Amino acid sequence: MRFVTLGASDSIGASCHLLQVAGVGVMLDAGTDPDEDGPDGLPMFDWVRKRSDVFIDHVLVSHAHHDHVGALPVLVREFPHVQVHMTRPTRELAEFVLPASARLQKRRVREGTATSEPLFDEEELDLQSFLYRSHDLERRFRLNGVAGAGAVDAAFYHSGHILGAAGIELSFEEGDRLRRVFYSGDTNIRSQSIIPGGSYPDQPIDVLILESTLGADPEAELTTRRTEELRFAEGLRRVWERGGTAVVPVFAVGRAQEVLALIDRYKRHGRLPAEVPVYTAGAMRAVAELYDRTRYSSPRLNQEFVVENVDQVRLPRSSAARRRALQEPGIHVISSGMMFERTLSNRIAQELVADEKNAVFLVGFAQEGTPADRLLAADARREESGEAEVVLDPIRGSQPLCCQVERFRLSGHSHRRDLLRLVERLSPTTVVLVHGETEARQWMADNINFFYPDIDIILPETGVPYEL
Ligand SMILES: [Zn+2]
Numbered sequence: 022m023r024f025v026t027l028g029a030s031d032s033i034g035a036s037c038h039l040l041q042v043a044g045v046g047v048m049l050d051a052g053t054d055p056d057e058d059g060p061d062g063l064p065m066f067d068w069v070r071k072r073s074d075v076f077i078d079h080v081l082v083s084h085a086h087h088d089h090v091g092a093l094p095v096l097v098r099e100f101p102h103v104q105v106h107m108t109r110p111t112r113e114l115a116e117f118v119l120p121a122s123a124r125l126q127k128r129r130v131r132e133g134t135a136t137s138e139p140l141f142d143e144e145e146l147d148l149q150s151f152l153y154r155s156h157d158l159e160r161r162f163r164l165n166g167v168a169g170a171g172a173v174d175a176a177f178y179h180s181g182h183i184l185g186a187a188g189i190e191l192s193f194e195e196g197d198r199l200r201r202v203f204y205s206g207d208t209n210i211r212s213q214s215i216i217p218g219g220s221y222p223d224q225p226i227d228v229l230i231l232e233s234t235l236g237a238d239p240e241a242e243l244t245t246r247r248t249e250e251l252r253f254a255e256g257l258r259r260v261w262e263r264g265g266t267a268v269v270p271v272f273a274v275g276r277a278q279e280v281l282a283l284i285d286r287y288k289r290h291g292r293l294p295a296e297v298p299v300y301t302a303g304a305m306r307a308v309a310e311l312y313d314r315t316r317y318s319s320p321r322l323n324q325e326f327v328v329e330n331v332d333q334v335r336l337p338r339s340s341a342a343r344r345r346a347l348q349e350p351g352i353h354v355i356s357s358g359m360m361f362e363r364t365l366s367n368r369i370a371q372e373l374v375a376d377e378k379n380a381v382f383l384v385g386f387a388q389e390g391t392p393a394d395r396l397l398a399a400d401a402r403r404e405e406s407g408e409a410e411v412v413l414d415p416i417r418g419s420q421p422l423c424c425q426v427e428r429f430r431l432s433g434h435s436h437r438r439d440l441l442r443l444v445e446r447l448s449p450t451t452v453v454l455v456h457g458e459t460e461a462r463q464w465m466a467d468n469i470n471f472f473y474p475d476i477d478i479i480l481p482e483t484g485v486p487y488e489l
């Protein structure tokens with residue numbers, strides 16, 4: 022079998038891998054790099070187009086985050102015969118997040134903040150969406166090859182990351198032996214507040230394609246979800262008691278709903294006064310509706326929990342009204358999670374950072390160089406020298422950092438020791454490390470090498486094929 026990564030390999034970037042197995046071209050994910058605009062954020066589809074012996078028959082989408090699904094419309098346009106597979110909730114989420122992305126791209130062109138034309142529009146998505154096939158968890162389905170005329174069996178496994186997120190198992194005959202590949206997608210072996218921990222196939226697996234997001238985070242494995250949840254509750258309560266405002270930057274899909282579930286629990290258990298207003302905005306409300314609608318048909322810790330029933334105030338749209346809302350103490354659960362420029366969480370943080378009674382509480386992963394990462398770096402500098410400045414948006418320029426900045430390990434990804442446990446459990450002969458910055462993948466490689474020296478490790482480079 023031949024494996025090639027077409028997305029980023031030394032950062033989180035766009036997830037997109039191609040396997041040529043048993044005469045079938047199977048693509049795993051078709052994401053965009055959240056840090057890039059337009060064509061720069063796309064995987065190297067050109068790599069396939071330029072080669073007559075390489076083909077894509079099927080694409081399997083692990084989940085509906087942009088770094089895994091954002092390039093799907095471009096892929097389907099460029100390779101119109103490709104068949105698209107995902108879980109049912111991922112399909113519902115994709116049918117919401119892709120049109121939202123099309124509208125955002127169009128708006129950026131109108132506002133003059135885009136560097137290129139939109140990659141796709143809503144009309145095109147309408148035409149494409151009937152091509153998406155959805156599948157139940159742990160139910161095998163067959164992928165037939167068109168050009169090579171072979172066959173591969175595939176199955177999705179709940180991955181514990183967000184609604185609908187799944188790992189992907191592929192099994193097929195090669196020569197005279199049965200081979201099995203498992204792609205983790207984004208995975209969390211432990212339960213969060215809404216979504217239970219992942220399920221995985223029984224061993225033996227030949228090849229494990231494993232995410233490494235938190236491979237360079239030594240703190241995450243030293244905490245437990247329970248202690249982080251308590252610390253987060255305590256942090257929010259203190260901000261409220263000193264009359265401050267806290268912003269919790271979140272990904273609109275997944276992290277937002279998990280954080281709302283937590284805050285709801287804090288209020289019910291008296292860890293946070295019931296009167297603390299919780300502001301939310303935009304897309305995350307539509308996503309909450311999807312979480313609620315699928316609660317009896319996809320894995321859930323408590324099927325009775327309804328995200329939309331959590332007490333929330335809609336953040337005013339006008340910036341004047343928003344500024345007034347920020348004067349009052351409260352909690353703002355707002356996207357984007359990495360505080361990209363021009364998103365609401367970035368704008369709100371700009372209003373809050375100069376006052377020490379306020380707080381920015383980060384609950385997800387902060388990619389290197391993003392505003393969330395710059396804020397953490399400024400906080401570290403402040404710890405050393407007593408004061409620091411931060412640039413949240415170059416247009417605004419540098420601002421004094423006076424508010425509290427705290428990071429809570431409430432990620433939707435497994436920490437690195439848990440990823441090693443997953444390697445042990447699946448006991449593969451080869452591990453391909455993807456979806457992590459260089460340092461993160463290197464830590465994973467060194468540790469797999471140390472604990473399981475018989476396992477072959479591959480750190481794939483973009484556009485380089487590997488025979489597995
Ligand atoms: Zn994800």
Ligand SMILES: [Zn+2]
Pocket residue numbers: 036086088089207456
């Ligand atoms: Zn991801």
